[in-house]
Amino acid sequence: MCFGEKFDDDRIDEIAKVQREMMTVVGSGRFVMLSMFPRLGKMLFSNMWKRFEKLRDSKERVMVPIIKSRIEATSAGVDYEVVAYVDTLANLQLPGNEGDNENGGRLSDREMVSLCSEFLTGGTDTTASVLQWIMANLVKHPHIQRMLYEEIVAVVGPPPSPKKGVEGGLVIKEEDLKKMSYLKAVVLEGLRRHPPAHFLLSHKVTKEVEVEGYMFPKGAAINFMVGEMGLDPEVWDEPMEFKPERFLVNEGVFDITGSKGIKMMPFGAGRRICPGSDLALLHLEYFVANLVWYFDWSVADGSEVDLSEKNEFTIVMKNPLRVQISSRVE
Missing domain, CATH: 1.10.630.10 (Cytochrome P450)
Incomplete structure (x- = not known):
């Protein structure tokens, strides 16, 4: 279980849509060039890179509120019967000193979204x-x-x-x-x-x-x-x-x-x-x-x-x- 909560059909459809669009872009042969040769790829496939950034922003718009809602509820003392993947990410302390990054050794919202997206894709598609x-x-x-x-x-x-x-x-x-x-x-x-x-x-x-x-x-x-x-x-x-x-x-x-x-x-x-x-x-x-x-x-x-x-x-x-x-x- 990724987010640890049940959603209505509209929210599920929203998550599924942005996931599917992102997978279609990432799975294309051109995106391989972006990942293997990022500087060259961004110049050759600038439109695809812009589309990727737009989809990434859409994914964060959908997932960040869900992630924050779960973290806030857990911090407020809500005792869930099942530990969700988001819970483990929220408690993760990155190696190094807490002052090494702006999040004090914690994952950023963007990093959490990427990992949750990977979890959903790897576990379903x-x-x-x-x-x-x-x-x-x-x-x-x-x-x-x-x-x-x-x-x-x-x-x-x-x-x-x-x-x-x-x-x-x-x-x-x-x-x-x-x-x-x-x-x-x-x-x-x-x-x-x-x-x-x-x-x-x-x-x-x-x-x-x-x-x-x-x-x-x-x-x-x-x-x-x-x-x-x-x-x-x-x-x-x-x-x-x-x-x-x-x-x-x-x-x-x-x-x-x-x-x-x-x-x-x-x-x-x-x-x-x-x-x-x-x-x-x-x-x-x-x-x-x-x-x-x-x-x-x-x-x-x-x-x-x-x-x-x-x-x-x-x-x-x-x-x-x-x-x-x-x-x-x-």
Whole structure:
């Protein structure tokens, strides 16, 4: 939970709109030039830079009052049951002396807005895009969807009627997910075939180093082609095919953290691996399992599943998924 409060639809729509517009700008190829070569980029793409600044101001206009309201309420003694991300930012003391910056060692409003925006984006857009890719492949490959449904039924039984189930809040729970190895394989295959980002944040070389005949000078910026890793034919058999069973070897054990060797890293690897990776995997398993348990997913009339990609903030479907769903309970 980012702000720790529930908002009305208008406020939610306002936050979502400015977040989406910002992601569209940041995800563009031109903005990469702005981030890698800021001085040159601002000259070449001055209009885009002005648009970025305008969106940043809009985001601060929307989020700063929310952040301040939460901080003021907490300072006044309001005891919230759940600690929000904003609470941890408000209590954060930056390294150094308190007089080192104008905020006395605290984060500025702009810094808090940036971190909250990053929290919302990293916790929603990435997971949502991967979920759509997974469901698209389950529609495109009905035999995989059928095998997944059969595993789900074997663990929790057939789905209840909509009135007792969906309306009654009856869903597959976390403890049930742990018993579904094929479900985990489906999610991992989705992440291999369609990682939400094809590049990670760049890193800087701390000293001159040679790797397979290539010399990297000290201070050079390097990046990792995450999308290409999962499609390497020397590592993966038929890499362009959606084959969840490839992850069922060794009793379904597959290390996605990179600690035992790196074959794919949709969440990064090492000390800077995504801190939300476990939560993202849980969310993906939870939503996929419940969507398949209750509904049969098929291609909509006059449509087909197009796996073409488009780069926004994340890698999304160029043509969004259109399907026909029907209840599995007659």
